[in-house]
Amino acid sequence: MNLTELKKKCAWLRREAFEMVVRSKKGHYPSSSSCVEMVVALFYGGFMKYNAQNPKDPARDRIFISKGHAGMVLYPILEDLGFVPKGELLKFTKPDGKFRFYPDPTIPGIEAITGSLGHGMGIAAGHCLAAKRDGKNIRSFVIIGDGECYEGSTWETAMFAAHHHLDNYVVVIDRNQCIIMDHTEKCVKLDPMAEKWKAFGFHTIEINGNSIEEVTKALAEATSGKIKGPVAIVANTVKGKGVSYMENRPDWHNKMPNDEQIATARKELEAVAA
Amino acid sequence: MSDKAEKPKILPRDAFIDEVFLAAKKNPNIYFITIDLGAKALDRFRVELPNQLIHAGISEQNAMDVAAGLAQSGKIVYAYAMAPFVTLRCYEQIKVAIASMFLPVTIIGNGVGYSYNDAGPTHYATEDLSCMRALGGIEILTASDTETVLQTAHLTYTKPALRYVRLDRAFLPDIYPSGDKRFMQDGIVEIESGKDACIIASGIATHIAKDVKKILAEQGHNVAIIDAFRIKPIDGAVLKRVLNPYSKIITLEEHFLSGGMGGAIVEAMADAQILKPVKRIGVRDQYFLENGGRGYIQGLAGVDAKSAAKTAAEFLK
Numbered sequence: 001m002n003l004t005e006l007k008k009k010c011a012w013l014r015r016e017a018f019e020m021v022v023r024s025k026k027g028h029y030p031s032s033s034s035c036v037e038m039v040v041a042l043f044y045g046g047f048m049k050y051n052a053q054n055p056k057d058p059a060r061d062r063i064f065i066s067k068g069h070a071g072m073v074l075y076p077i078l079e080d081l082g083f084v085p086k087g088e089l090l091k092f093t094k095p096d097g098k099f100r101f102y103p104d105p106t107i108p109g110i111e112a113i114t115g116s117l118g119h120g121m122g123i124a125a126g127h128c129l130a131a132k133r134d135g136k137n138i139r140s141f142v143i144i145g146d147g148e149c150y151e152g153s154t155w156e157t158a159m160f161a162a163h164h165h166l167d168n169y170v171v172v173i174d175r176n177q178c179i180i181m182d183h184t185e186k187c188v189k190l191d192p193m194a195e196k197w198k199a200f201g202f203h204t205i206e207i208n209g210n211s212i213e214e215v216t217k218a219l220a221e222a223t224s225g226k227i228k229g230p231v232a233i234v235a236n237t238v239k240g241k242g243v244s245y246m247e248n249r250p251d252w253h254n255k256m257p258n259d260e261q262i263a264t265a266r267k268e269l270e271a272v273a274a
Numbered sequence: 275m276s277d278k279a280e281k282p283k284i285l286p287r288d289a290f291i292d293e294v295f296l297a298a299k300k301n302p303n304i305y306f307i308t309i310d311l312g313a314k315a316l317d318r319f320r321v322e323l324p325n326q327l328i329h330a331g332i333s334e335q336n337a338m339d340v341a342a343g344l345a346q347s348g349k350i351v352y353a354y355a356m357a358p359f360v361t362l363r364c365y366e367q368i369k370v371a372i373a374s375m376f377l378p379v380t381i382i383g384n385g386v387g388y389s390y391n392d393a394g395p396t397h398y399a400t401e402d403l404s405c406m407r408a409l410g411g412i413e414i415l416t417a418s419d420t421e422t423v424l425q426t427a428h429l430t431y432t433k434p435a436l437r438y439v440r441l442d443r444a445f446l447p448d449i450y451p452s453g454d455k456r457f458m459q460d461g462i463v464e465i466e467s468g469k470d471a472c473i474i475a476s477g478i479a480t481h482i483a484k485d486v487k488k489i490l491a492e493q494g495h496n497v498a499i500i501d502a503f504r505i506k507p508i509d510g511a512v513l514k515r516v517l518n519p520y521s522k523i524i525t526l527e528e529h530f531l532s533g534g535m536g537g538a539i540v541e542a543m544a545d546a547q548i549l550k551p552v553k554r555i556g557v558r559d560q561y562f563l564e565n566g567g568r569g570y571i572q573g574l575a576g577v578d579a580k581s582a583a584k585t586a587a588e589f590l591k
Binding site: 105111113118122153 | 305325328330331333335336338339340341342343344345346347348349366367370371374375
């Protein structure tokens with residue numbers, strides 16, 4: 001897809017994610033919304049190998065939404081691309097549906113259980129190390145929240161990935177500055193973020209993560225095959241992107257909008273899509 | 275079973291790793307993760323199979339998540355460290371990344387109980403069993419001699435599953451003859467017969483129980499010794515059969531009583547409607563900072579042969 005089409009897909013995905021939350025009264029729109037450009041670029045921008053007909057195809061690249069509360073951001077894509085039959089999205093969190101509140105590997109296209117922070121990177125490192133030792137050309141993309149950088153396991157695995165020169169390993173830090181109770185820098189400082197990843201031995205690219213142009217450029221660099229070790233993309237994003245009253249507002253982490261707020265959000269999301 | 279693994283004067287960890295090493299030589303999909311715990315047997319593994327040995331760093335959490343990723347990639351995975359670290363330090367990783375995804379990883383805890391004597395509570399594993407028992411879908415095996423170690427190692431690569439293998443740090447004298455199938459089949463095995471009462475124990479405590487038996491014999495009590503090799507799951511029917519001859523049951527463990535081996539036995543007895551008087555003997559409910567060797571600490575904790583025999587004799591009065 002070209003950039004215009006990718007932008008349209010982003011607008012579509014935000015609307016779908018919002019409607020999922022409205023329908024089921026479950027899910028996390030703001031955290032999902034901040035990483036929309038990244039997942040759209042991965043699936044529709046040609047940066048990731050997948051096989052919708054055989055989701056466990058051994059040759060596939062892996063994607064981990066390690067910030068599991070945003071795992072739902074993949075569901076509209078997985079339905080759109082045919083990983084699951086049409087109509088599954090309407091059954092989000094229903095007992096007869098495939099898409100669960102938090103992702104798990106029984107869902108076609110999902111690699112791991114996430115929801116507790118700090119696991120996706122390590123699991124992905126296992127996949128990448130196995131692939132390298134087996135001589136297989138498989139890459140893992142791991143989207144972690146900036147709040148995930150508080151977890152010690154994040155840095156344990158960062159050291160491990162750098163030591164093993166995992167050049168098939170791309171970590172995206174969704175730097176939306178928000179955790180449940182407040183902004184990260186008001187709780188416990190995370191900055192300087194990019195410097196931390198550089199110091200840990202990652203080829204680090206810092207971008208506006210809500211700019212499809214910058215996201216595709218960063219992914220092109222990360223997957224160029226010219227980088228000798230793991231890559232970190234520090235994606236500066238806006239939590240709640242697309243819905244004005246949610247943007248950059250930590251308190252909207254898992255709050256449900258009322259009828260009036262739903263109408264406002266729909267208007268805003270549709271305006272972008274148009 | 276490999277006939278090359280040395281027997282009998284071999285540390286549990288060396289016996290285990292040697293057995294896995296010989297299998298790994300034939301199967302490149304066997305991966306062994308160490309969290310900075312060495313072993314004589316690991317030196318050979320490291321040199322000859324560097325591609326199958328992973329040093330995770332002193333990073334237990336990373337080790338477990340990486341183990342999950344390797345297992346998802348079709349590898350037969352071992353994660354090995356001192357027992358307190360490979361369990362409690364990465365407990366949630368084991369729960370989420372391994373147990374919740376039903377992945378067949380073998381977790382090897384070396385040095386259970388007071389194995390690392392005098393090192394203090396940081397190095398003691400007197401709650402590892404309770405913690406690991408609480409996880410869903412895990413099998414727990416405590417080796418009490420070289421034969422149990424070797425057969426356990428063999429099991430882990432022939433039938434991979436989520437298992438926690440508890441090894442003592444010390445050499446443990448032989449209990450079972452080569453090729454004995456009873457402990458693998460039944461999980462709970464009578465190793466010395468008795469009359470009215472039995473002592474159920476596992477790992478090093480099985481050997482302590484043998485000494486307890488001698489002390490009790492001097493006082494006119496003839497107790498049987500039962501080795502609880504597999505503490506999760508416990509087969510209620512087997513337990514019923516094994517306990518049938520005995521009117522009183524004693525359990526002995528170098529571990530806290532809360533959720534420990536004795537607790538597991540009592541729960542299984544209740545579920546199987548085996549209603550008999552039970553006395554659980556385990557580590558006194560506190561941590562010990564004192565030094566003086568394993569026997570001394572066991573004495574403070576109330577689980578050395580002398581203390582255990584005293585408690586048992588009271589119960590058998």
